[in-house]
Amino acid sequence: MAWAFRALFFLFIFLLAVPSFAFTKALFPLELDVCGKSRACWSTPPGCDSAANCQAIVRWRYEKNKLRVEMQAKGIGSLGAAAPVGAQWMALGFSDDAHMGNDTVFSCLFGTEGGNRAEISYNQWTDNIPLVEASKQMISEKKFSTGKETNGCAISINYAYKLTSKDEQKMILRLNGKDWWHILFAQGPAARNTGQKDFHTTVHKSEQLVRIFNSKSAEFGRRMYAFQRDEKNGGRSWGSSRSNGKQQQIICINGKTVLRKCVCKLDYFGEYCERKMFCKGFERENNSSCVECNENYFGALCDRPKCRNGGEEHAEEQRCQCPQPYSGDFCETLKVEDVYRFYNTKAALVGPLGILTVIPMLFCFYMCEKKARIRQVNRIQKSWSEQRKASIESAHIASLLAEKA
Structure with a gap:
């Protein structure tokens, strides 16, 4: 009887195992x-x-x-x-x-x-x-x-x-x-x-x-x-856009077009891959952002330049707008020739304004001198007449003053 029970036991195990292997x-x-x-x-x-x-x-x-x-x-x-x-x-x-x-x-x-x-x-x-x-x-x-x-x-x-x-x-x-x-x-x-x-x-x-x-x-x-x-069979890809029966072209500056979207190269982002991340080293966060930015860049994506000496970041491009006479990628450079050019330009701009200012001043000075000489001649002529009881021509007095000067 023992062998019968063993046979039934192995048959039971076999029936349990068959479905998992066979089906x-x-x-x-x-x-x-x-x-x-x-x-x-x-x-x-x-x-x-x-x-x-x-x-x-x-x-x-x-x-x-x-x-x-x-x-x-x-x-x-x-x-x-x-x-x-x-x-x-x-x-x-x-x-x-x-x-x-x-x-x-x-x-x-x-x-x-x-x-x-x-x-x-x-x-x-x-x-x-x-x-x-x-x-x-x-x-x-x-x-x-x-x-x-x-x-x-x-x-x-x-x-x-x-x-x-x-x-x-x-x-x-x-x-x-x-x-x-x-x-x-x-x-x-x-x-x-x-x-x-x-x-x-x-x-x-x-x-x-x-x-x-x-x-x-x-x-x-x-x-x-x-x-x-x-x-692969020539069907139209879903997600594409068409205008007047023609497919609009998408230009990816630093990437390529996939499914009507730009797929950017490493360290580039933006709708058209137009902006670059300036990461320090090769390590990246889980979202592909920089762990640390390069020395001259900042921002969540390390894409904004640090503009020095009063420079300002361009509203659209990744560059600095530098005030004169500074230059360089980050307005960090000050060249002698740029300084001379800056002040020469200033002088060139001030020159015409100076001329327009000096001419009226010279005219005023001339008129003041002329009026002063006339008053001086009149005082001498009046004093002479009172002392000598005689008159003298103002022209003679003016000539005598001119010779004395």
């Missing part, structure tokens, strides 16, 4: 049938529609401060590598400038001696900095899939976790539902013993911008995926 769809290979339903998706090359013809597929959802990322790609050996590839990596980033110059990166490594692993890192220009605490504490629910041609991984990133490392805090880009992002996906070889990522062999980036929404993002996922596919 639950495996996560890998990733497909695109869930896009717009429970996931937002992106795939490359444009127009691919399955794991068979897509080089890479990325799916994600954001719910309760947790970002679930699923990515899959054909191994870099399938891209024509010169030698067999051992350890390799794939990485995903959401970037606001399409360059991944200062952004958080989610990576999966395959074939390393310690086994497959996931990590969070930070791209500082061409350097990739692993974030040790963030990788250990923020990543959970890891799944990996390795095959002859395709590798895949799925991870959850918990944004509710408070990092203790201040340096890593600054390097975690806070994704939200308001901003628009480019998707960047890269692959490359890695050192088998250390997991050190070598320079990428391939990079893909989305031509359209995406948003990272909360749990109610299914509708957006459907729109994003439909837009991506429709755009």
